[in-house]
Every structure is written in structure tokens, then in C-alpha cells.
Amino acid sequence: MTEIVPDVLVDRHDDGVVVLTLSNGKVNPLCVDLLNRLAERCEELAAETARAVVITGGPKVFAAGADITEFAERGGAEPFALAPSARIAEIGGAFLRALNAVAALPCPTIAAVSGVALGGGCELALACDFRLAGEKAKFGQPEILLGIIPGGGGTQRLARLVGPARAKDLVFTGRMIDAVEAERIGLVDRRTDDADVTAAAVEWAEQFAAGPRHALALAKAAIDEGLDGTLHDGLLLEQELFVKSFATPDGTVGVQSFLTEGPGKAQFG
Numbered sequence: 001m002t003e004i005v006p007d008v009l010v011d012r013h014d015d016g017v018v019v020l021t022l023s024n025g026k027v028n029p030l031c032v033d034l035l036n037r038l039a040e041r042c043e044e045l046a047a048e049t050a051r052a053v054v055i056t057g058g059p060k061v062f063a064a065g066a067d068i069t070e071f072a073e074r075g076g077a078e079p080f081a082l083a084p085s086a087r088i089a090e091i092g093g094a095f096l097r098a099l100n101a102v103a104a105l106p107c108p109t110i111a112a113v114s115g116v117a118l119g120g121g122c123e124l125a126l127a128c129d130f131r132l133a134g135e136k137a138k139f140g141q142p143e144i145l146l147g148i149i150p151g152g153g154g155t156q157r158l159a160r161l162v163g164p165a166r167a168k169d170l171v172f173t174g175r176m177i178d179a180v181e182a183e184r185i186g187l188v189d190r191r192t193d194d195a196d197v198t199a200a201a202v203e204w205a206e207q208f209a210a211g212p213r214h215a216l217a218l219a220k221a222a223i224d225e226g227l228d229g230t231l232h233d234g235l236l237l238e239q240e241l242f243v244k245s246f247a248t249p250d251g252t253v254g255v256q257s258f259l260t261e262g263p264g265k266a267q268f269g
Helices: 032-046 085-103 120-127 142-146 157-162 164-173 179-185 194-209 213-226 231-245 249-261
Strands: 007-012 017-023 052-056 109-113 116-118 130-134 138-140 176-178 190-192
Touching: 007 032, 017 032, 017 194, 032 085, 052 194, 085 120, 109 120, 109 194, 116 120, 120 138, 120 157, 130 179, 130 194, 138 179, 142 164, 157 164, 176 179, 179 190, 190 194, 213 231, 213 249
Parallel strands: 017 052, 052 109, 109 130, 116 138, 130 190
Antiparallel strands: 007 017, 138 176
16 A cells, blocks of 8 residues: 655746645645645745745545544554643644644635535635635534544634634534535635636636735735734734835836826736
8 A cells, every 4th residue: 555645735837826735645634744744835935936825635625624543642552542732732733833834925825625624624724815615615613523622723713704603603513514604604705616616716816926926915914913913003014014015116116107107007027
């Protein structure tokens, strides 16, 4: 039997769109090795010139969640006993690093979700700026059914996205929701045919890739970091980044194009 080596495949397009594809067997369990690889890929992209990133698990499944076998003690007289707290913390730390690396990418990110995105898979989608789902996609945070709670952002990013009451409904019940309900509550931004999920996400990403890279990065930082503080603090941050945007190549090109050619004519490099 061929051993499966968890990996995150990278497909770089000429226009600056980068597609990251999870590769870990049929259901893409988010084991520590895969999470570490995802963190490495995102940290590499953050230092490059990626203009938009699409994250997918392939045409049939996004990610079924954490690799539950990693929570069990390995070897010994009780093979199904829980791993010690230090091991649980190591797994949680891998989730935190990887999903924070996704969220910190300084460009627009889109989760292209086919099939299930459960537990850690749903949390990975939440770490992206947008979520595009196939008609048969399923989302959920089923950790409560195991007697535990989400550990990859399910109590935090989900509540910030859909509101605390809806987040509590999904987390407290552990129920799965389909793409229609996910779109209705704001978890999903767009839906498309199952056969077109990744292609549609790439097409969407191409619109961002053609835009002002520096300004998009500043706008993303203003929104994401602004939500972490008070409105007053957020407005001060916005002003700081607003001024900074004029000192970027995008600000120079955009404003000069408007003054010389009128609105909507700027071509950003």
C-alpha cells in the first residue's frame, strides 16, 4: 500500500492567482503534518507577489476536519485513551498557526468548497476572506458531538461572521448545514454548480488579481485589524492606512490616471 504523504499543492497562474490544493487522501483530514505544510505555503506566499489565493480540497471534498486519530494515545496498554494535554496543545497550536497564516495573507483569499467542510475544514474556510460553495457542499462544527469544542477558530471567526446566536446554534448542536442555508446566514458568499467550484473561484480571484495589490492589502488590514478593537481605534487605523495608501505605487497610478484620463481607466501593475 502506498503511503499517503500530506501536502498542499501549489498552482501559480501568470496573472498572480495562486491555487492551493489540500492533498491528504479521500477526505483531506487536517493532520498536524498537513497543517504545518499549509502554514509553510502561506508564509511563503506572504513574502511573494501573490495577488489572490484560492484554497480548495479538490472536486469532491474540501476537508472533513481534524485527524481524530491524532488525539488518541499512541501505543501502550490503552490504544484508545486520549493523548496527554501536551499533545492536544501541539495539535491546537498547529491549527492556530496554519489558519492564522491563511488569514494573514496580504491579498484576497477564497475558499472553494466542494463536498464537506466540517470542523477544522469549516474553520479553514472561515479563515479565508470569501467562501464559494458547490450546491452539494456541507458545513458544520460537529466537535460538540465528541464532547469537545472547536479549536481552530470555530467559536471566534464563525461568531464574527454570522453573529453569536447563529454560531452558538451550529457549535452547540453540531449539526451540518447545506450550501443554501450557509449562504442565507452569511457563512457562504456565493454558490455555483459542483463541477465549477474551483474554476468559479479562480475567475472571481482574477478580478482581485487585476486590481491594486497594495491598496487591497491595506484595505484588508484595515477591516480585519479594525474589527479587533473599538470603533474609535478602527477609525484611527483607517486614517493611518488611508494616508499610507497614497505612498504606494497603486496610489500614484490610480490618482494620476483619474486626473489625466478620468475614472476607471487605471491599470495596476
